[in-house]
Amino acid sequence: MADYTPPFTITNTMLDCVASISEKIGKMSALKNLEAKPHLRKNNRIRSIYSSLRIEANSLSIGQVRDVISGQLVLGEQKEIQEVKNAYEAYAQISVINPYDIEELKRIHAIMTKYLVDESGCFRHGEEGVFNGEQCIFMAPPARLVPQLIDELFAWMNRVQGEVHPLILASVFHYEFVFIHPFSDGNGRMARLWHTCLLSKWKSVFQYIPIESQIEKFQDEYYNAIAKCHINGDSNVFIEFMLKQIDKILEEILLTADEQDEHVTEYVKKLLNVMEYEVPYTSTVLMEKLGLKSKETFRKNYMNPAMELQLVQMTIPEKPKSRNQRYIRR
Template identity: 70%
Template sequence: MEKYQPPYTITNQMLSYVASISEKIGRITLISNMEKKPHLRKNNRIKSIHSSLRIEDNSLTLNQVRDVINGKIVLGEQREIQEVKNAYCAYGKIAEINPYSIRDLKKYHGIMTKYLEEQSGDFRRGEEGVFHGDECIFMAPPAQYVPQLMEELFAWMKEVAREIHPLILSSIFHYEFVFIHPFSDGNGRMARLWHTTILYRWKPIFEYIPIESQIEKFQDDYYEAIAKCHVAGESTLFIEFMLAQVDKILDEITVQVDEDNEQLTEYIKKLLGVMEYDVPYTSNTLMEKLGLKSREGFRKNYLRPALDLQMIEMTIPDKPNSRNQRYRKV
């Protein structure tokens, strides 16, 4: 039996992107300690979830997604709200996922589609097509072949994991996964989650880089690249497309980190330093902890800048001047 080998060609363009991405990751890692920037980590995680679901026609806004994640009441379709909850749970486990395990793939598909799909956590048993809007891009392989195709794909990944650069390997997997279309629903969400997970194994900072938001910006190009690869019978064009998107999003992250470093004043650092996560504080309590007497100075130098940067949040955002207002570190 011939050994499974996904068809693709390594191009000079790919190698150029790999070099550029590696350099940018090195710079971001040097100037940014994400462990000390929980607000950036959380905001980027929310962007990832919002964009990945948006690609699948979830209509919730970024702020609504943030509210769902923060446990607030959101007016919207229950299915869409559940999709957010499921995705947040799945993305929160990236560090625990073994991207080379089919068992983990099924497990996290079960998490991603919990309460939403009858075949949650199981490969599809019916025939499926890949659609962009009302247009059928292609018909997926027959359901009877899915288990074998997935076994071959994962066996190939394990075999070449040390030979093929993770940036290229993750893109190949992404395309092959979409082509096989192993689940009845949630394939796009799982492909993007797994892409990020493979990159996380290479550089942990990818856990907080919202590649999905970049894909959403070029969603038509994303589907076009997939369609062209189906016609060509290989994933070369899709690999180049994905590498280009990773390269672009890193430019945004670099700017984000630079701005954060500039905006994170000593006042804000002191405020964050006296606050525990998820503990609500009154203005008076925070002023007391900081040893401040001037309420106006506290609001101008500490409170307002931290709220603007979304490093803290109000417990009653609809009534900013409420006597019961509290502030939480996020």
């Protein structure tokens, strides 16, 4: 068991991605983009939860997910609402999770699947497969082998800490975990959360980087990469896929932050500070939040510049003067 090593090979593509990601993380650390923007951190955490659940066919909108997390009444399937509550509680644990501990894995799985499955917090006893919708990607190993396979995976991770780059180690774990499929339910959610946990131990900023939203955008490619690795007998394709997606999401965050830091006036910053992401507001509500009475001042100094920078958008852009018009922070 101590000598087990998951099959993978370091490629030039992986090395290029690791270098690019490291450079972007360096820029983010220097600019303190996420640390200085609590709204951005909160929005990214919501995006992570929404996207990870969406991949598993949860039908709640991102607005509904936000409302559940905020404690508001949401009309929807109780199971889906409970999934959001559980995921939020699990993600809130990231800073204290030891991702190299199997008992921690079980503890967080118990949180992630609370009230949802019978085998919550323990390994499965039945046989399972990996599915993309109705399509079976592959059948997981027999349940009797799960404890040994998980022991071997975690033993490897503990052995190579400091030797294998965290970006590659986390991707290898993600694939191997999905392949083993140790739980009766919640394996995809746990794999994505654990990927984030492993990276956050390297750089804490990963707690608030919504890797899951990037996976959701390329969900078919995500499952295709898993399927190819199963055929190839190594995790190379999946590692490269994940590294590319992480690089892309960091690029998106940096571009958004740079736009705000370099071009946004103090008026627009004040407007953005009173707006939650993806929440529609009327102009009246925003003026009240800003303590403004003049509609002209609001339009000229706040809303128009924000829309010109594409930081805020109308819900009905084809009818800018509609009585039903709302404004959303992007």
